[in-house]
Amino acid sequence: MRKPIFAGNWKMYKNPKESVEYLDQFLPMLEGHEASEILLFPTATSLSTVMDRIQGTVVRAGAQTMHWRNEGPYTGQTSPTMLTSIGTTHVLLGHSERRLYANETYEHVNLKLKAAIAHKLVPVLCLGEMLADRNDGYTKDTLLAQMGAALSNLTASAVRNLVIAYEPVWAVGTGSIATPEVANEAHGMIRDELRDLFGNNLADSIRILYGGSVRPENSAKMLEQPEIDGLLIGGASLDPKSFAAIIHNS
Numbered sequence: 001m002r003k004p005i006f007a008g009n010w011k012m013y014k015n016p017k018e019s020v021e022y023l024d025q026f027l028p029m030l031e032g033h034e035a036s037e038i039l040l041f042p043t044a045t046s047l048s049t050v051m052d053r054i055q056g057t058v059v060r061a062g063a064q065t066m067h068w069r070n071e072g073p074y075t076g077q078t079s080p081t082m083l084t085s086i087g088t089t090h091v092l093l094g095h096s097e098r099r100l101y102a103n104e105t106y107e108h109v110n111l112k113l114k115a116a117i118a119h120k121l122v123p124v125l126c127l128g129e130m131l132a133d134r135n136d137g138y139t140k141d142t143l144l145a146q147m148g149a150a151l152s153n154l155t156a157s158a159v160r161n162l163v164i165a166y167e168p169v170w171a172v173g174t175g176s177i178a179t180p181e182v183a184n185e186a187h188g189m190i191r192d193e194l195r196d197l198f199g200n201n202l203a204d205s206i207r208i209l210y211g212g213s214v215r216p217e218n219s220a221k222m223l224e225q226p227e228i229d230g231l232l233i234g235g236a237s238l239d240p241k242s243f244a245a246i247i248h249n250s
């Protein structure tokens with residue numbers, strides 16, 4: 001059994017004060033909730049405030065990206081040890097917005113993934129094809145290329161805590177969600193590749209989340225699909241009521 005994960009990616013929203021206001025509303029809605037794992041990915045300047053506020057609750061939090069080195073002359077970057085020093089447990093890697101707007105390459109994602117594993121941060125590796133890839137019939141090739149690069153030189157035991165998020169770029173922030181069948185098919189491709197790379201046991205245990213225009217009214221149908229083990233939510237996670245509705249509906 002794969003325990004479902006509901007993850008909220010706050011992107012570049014919510015300062016520390018707004019984050020606390022959010023948690024004051026959100027945390028009581030989750031009391032006693034054990035059926036799934038709940039993750040928040042706040043922006044860097046709110047992360048430490050969120051870490052303090054979620055102590056003793058069921059919520060875990062992570063960074064939206066990180067560098068692979070521990071320190072150095074890398075203006076604007078945050079390191080894995082800086083994240084673990086404030087108790088961070090998770091890190092989002094290879095989000096399409098990082099790949100598109102921050103020039104994150106396949107090689108960077110691989111270096112970051114290795115660093116996350118070395119520092120015992122749970123990596124949530126984002127994959128997804130652009131609309132043109134899908135229209136041209138290259139969805140599977142794209143996903144496999146992204147996986148092959150990100151996971152290169154990693155063993156099954158190294159990636160045992162890995163979480164993957166399938167986020168088709170055409171569905172991120174567009175309001176046009178993949179159909180549950182289309183998403184399930186892509187998740188199946190990813191899981192088959194995990195099987196080839198790391199064997200059945202690992203492939204059967206890795207959680208694959210869907211992300212892209214998830215809302216309270218469409219989330220349950222997604223989770224009915226056998227290959228979909230949770231959701232990575234952007235816009236709809238910014239409102240505590242709608243994020244909690246997604247968690248409770250599903």
Ligand code: 13P
Nearest residue numbers: 009172173212213234235
């Ligand atoms: P939206 O839910 O706003 O489409 O964003 C999805 C996403 O990018 C989560 O990482």
